[in-house]
Amino acid sequence: MAQPTGDVAHQIAQLNAARNLVLGDAAFYPQIINGILPIVGPNAKLEVRRWGADFLAETFASPQLATAQKEQLAQNVLQSIQETMLLPETDAAVLQSLVQTAASLYPLIFRHIVNHPEDSQSWEKMNTIKQDILRRMDSFPCPVKICCVKFLQRVVQVQTPGLIADPRRPDQNETSLAIVPRNHAVLTIPHLEAEASGLLDRLLGVFQEETSDVLLVNATLNCLAPLIRTRQSIANKIINNVLDFYPAKHVRPPFTPAVRVGVKSMERTARALLIHILKKNPSHPLLGKIQVYIERLMQSRLEVVDDASRKRTLPVEPTDGLDNAKRARLDALTPPVLQIPPMLPGPAAYDKLFTLTQDHGLSSFDVKQLPPDLVVKIAVPLLAQVNPLMLTQAVDAIRNRYQAVTKEQNLARQQMQQTAAAADDDDDYEPEYQPMDVAENTAEEASAVVPEVPEFQPELVSLGPFVLPQPPPLSEEEAGEVGRSAVARVFSMINVAETDSPAKNKNQQQLGFARLAGSNFDRDAWVLLLTRLATRAPAGLEGGDKLGKKGSDRRQPTISDSIRETLFQYILEDFRGRLNIGITWLNEEWYNDRIQMKVAASKRSDEEESESTVVCHYDTWVMRLLEGILLYLDSRDIKVIVRFLSEIPEVTVNITQKVATLAKDPERVNLCVQALMYLIMFRPPAREMCLNTLEDIYQTYEDSRPAAGKILAKWRPQQTQPTEAVTNGASDAAQPAAQPAAQ
Numbered sequence: 001m002a003q004p005t006g007d008v009a010h011q012i013a014q015l016n017a018a019r020n021l022v023l024g025d026a027a028f029y030p031q032i033i034n035g036i037l038p039i040v041g042p043n044a045k046l047e048v049r050r051w052g053a054d055f056l057a058e059t060f061a062s063p064q065l066a067t068a069q070k071e072q073l074a075q076n077v078l079q080s081i082q083e084t085m086l087l088p089e090t091d092a093a094v095l096q097s098l099v100q101t102a103a104s105l106y107p108l109i110f111r112h113i114v115n116h117p118e119d120s121q122s123w124e125k126m127n128t129i130k131q132d133i134l135r136r137m138d139s140f141p142c143p144v145k146i147c148c149v150k151f152l153q154r155v156v157q158v159q160t161p162g163l164i165a166d167p168r169r170p171d172q173n174e175t176s177l178a179i180v181p182r183n184h185a186v187l188t189i190p191h192l193e194a195e196a197s198g199l200l201d202r203l204l205g206v207f208q209e210e211t212s213d214v215l216l217v218n219a220t221l222n223c224l225a226p227l228i229r230t231r232q233s234i235a236n237k238i239i240n241n242v243l244d245f246y247p248a249k250h251v252r253p254p255f256t257p258a259v260r261v262g263v264k265s266m267e268r269t270a271r272a273l274l275i276h277i278l279k280k281n282p283s284h285p286l287l288g289k290i291q292v293y294i295e296r297l298m299q300s301r302l303e304v305v306d307d308a309s310r311k312r313t314l315p316v317e318p319t320d321g322l323d324n325a326k327r328a329r330l331d332a333l334t335p336p337v338l339q340i341p342p343m344l345p346g347p348a349a350y351d352k353l354f355t356l357t358q359d360h361g362l363s364s365f366d367v368k369q370l371p372p373d374l375v376v377k378i379a380v381p382l383l384a385q386v387n388p389l390m391l392t393q394a395v396d397a398i399r400n401r402y403q404a405v406t407k408e409q410n411l412a413r414q415q416m417q418q419t420a421a422a423a424d425d426d427d428d429y430e431p432e433y434q435p436m437d438v439a440e441n442t443a444e445e446a447s448a449v450v451p452e453v454p455e456f457q458p459e460l461v462s463l464g465p466f467v468l469p470q471p472p473p474l475s476e477e478e479a480g481e482v483g484r485s486a487v488a489r490v491f492s493m494i495n496v497a498e499t500d501s502p503a504k505n506k507n508q509q510q511l512g513f514a515r516l517a518g519s520n521f522d523r524d525a526w527v528l529l530l531t532r533l534a535t536r537a538p539a540g541l542e543g544g545d546k547l548g549k550k551g552s553d554r555r556q557p558t559i560s561d562s563i564r565e566t567l568f569q570y571i572l573e574d575f576r577g578r579l580n581i582g583i584t585w586l587n588e589e590w591y592n593d594r595i596q597m598k599v600a601a602s603k604r605s606d607e608e609e610s611e612s613t614v615v616c617h618y619d620t621w622v623m624r625l626l627e628g629i630l631l632y633l634d635s636r637d638i639k640v641i642v643r644f645l646s647e648i649p650e651v652t653v654n655i656t657q658k659v660a661t662l663a664k665d666p667e668r669v670n671l672c673v674q675a676l677m678y679l680i681m682f683r684p685p686a687r688e689m690c691l692n693t694l695e696d697i698y699q700t701y702e703d704s705r706p707a708a709g710k711i712l713a714k715w716r717p718q719q720t721q722p723t724e725a726v727t728n729g730a731s732d733a734a735q736p737a738a739q740p741a742a743q
Helices: 003-024 024-035 046-060 067-086 094-113 122-139 143-159 189-207 214-230 234-242 257-280 287-310 324-330 374-383 388-423 436-449 476-497 502-507 525-537 561-575 578-607 618-630 640-647 653-664 666-682 684-700 702-717 721-742
Strands: none
Touching: 003 024, 003 046, 003 721, 024 046, 024 640, 046 067, 067 122, 067 287, 094 122, 094 143, 122 143, 143 189, 143 214, 189 214, 189 234, 214 234, 214 257, 234 287, 257 287, 476 525, 476 561, 476 666, 502 525, 525 561, 525 578, 561 578, 561 618, 561 640, 578 618, 578 640, 618 653, 640 653, 640 666, 653 684, 666 684, 666 702, 684 702
């Protein structure tokens, strides 16, 4: 049973909404494709099948969808295309889109079979679709034939050997017969190559026909350029077939203007193809033949123009077929002239504008009294018998009336504006005070002075101010959820924003610490905006809830905490490339902590209040970030750890002890010692704590003594002597015991 028209329209609207979704974000393509395949299959309504075929052709031709995803989706789409092609489908739009989809799927299925020979069912389905298209190609209408030409070009291009750019990376090479192994279980190279040769002859057969279709010839010429550029083995064969084709010889008389336009179109397309070949390869072996062919095409074009110039032009005829002199000689009927009466006096209205009769009874008749079905029965036969000339005269008369009325209204409006402006510019001073007893008379005089406003203008209705109702208050959970979603959207902007190029950064002026967060709309600006939202925005609010008061053992998570956690995860995803973001964030945290402690100290000194608690975030997050980075460091990341330790605003004992944990790994002990040595040399405030940490490492881990001993010998020589003495004594005691054993 057929679906109702309303249901089909509703279904098409939903499918269009799905298409708009994937056009905005290509990540939804797999979900949408798998969801609509059962809906747009062979059992669907014609309108739905048209939409589905068009959407599939658009999907597999889209550059937004990755090739790997297309290859995965192609296996699911093959079954639907095969079932639809097996139907006695006659709709040209559906067939056109299905053939386009098959042309896009063929290279994908071919590469999939090369890499997965066990999936022979997909190749059998693709072969079934290919054979069906080739068998029915000659019976298809012209728009579908043009799509079949593109399908033939794809099959020939895939089944012909191409160049291998990099044998070590077969996934990056072009899909061609060259990527098929010799002993492939499904694909046989000689059979595929022979089939491609036959299909190429069928594609070029349009140039040998006695009568050529202009659209097919142009489509074939446009499809040959990729084959000539990428397949050198068949390029000369294609060029020779094009050189043997002369459009003027493949048309039959009479040479109507449409035939001449078609010949000119084929000549221009062939000339453009050959000129493109010469531009790509100026030293082509067939250069001489191509130049001779182009000159011959130009000469034939000049001959056509010359023949056209010799012919006399068409005689000038009147637009209605007869002029006045011919009417008099041929006794032709003169077209009736419609008598247009002037527009009825009074205010302009639509009924007066469209009244063209002088019969008062007819013009005063109310058509609304008649039922609509009767009006339709009367109007349709009358419209069929209307004289076109009289209808044109009536339309022109109504247009002239409308323009005249509009012009009069504009003039009246301008006069009113000029009168009001002249009254405002009056130099005589008139007091605005009006006694209460003469208000009615003044109103009557004003109504008598004000000029009449035409009645056709609508009265202005003054409306009161519209106020939207106040939204309901948000709870703490809802406000937190809204804040977290806003943070997620800002982080999505960070991922899409492009980082400035190094050349641009070199010429751009570096902004200072007090720069605006949104001065540039790049990734760094978004990151700075987020860090200041997490640090400066809640400043002074976190300590206001009196964390130490009774009943509040744990502080509620805030939006700033969610921003910090998201920043932490974002930096750890690629800490080598995003280390500058982490340093910027920690500097903002340290600066905010110091400002808050300063404000709290001034309050305690000025006011005698209970001691306010300042929440410090720097120590917590610098340790978490350092722990996350140290897990993934190797012995070559000396620049990463040194830059991190040198650019954070403050180095504490906990930080140096955390760096010392690197010495547990023998491969990273030198990394630990070098990082501490840099801090000892270039951060004097942290020198003593770093030396203490290095001394503990020297005493605890033997692998660190060669590198750490050199540093301690310079900065604390007294700490290395006892250990060296113990080591030397142990070696001396071991020598006498070893000598008898050696003897």
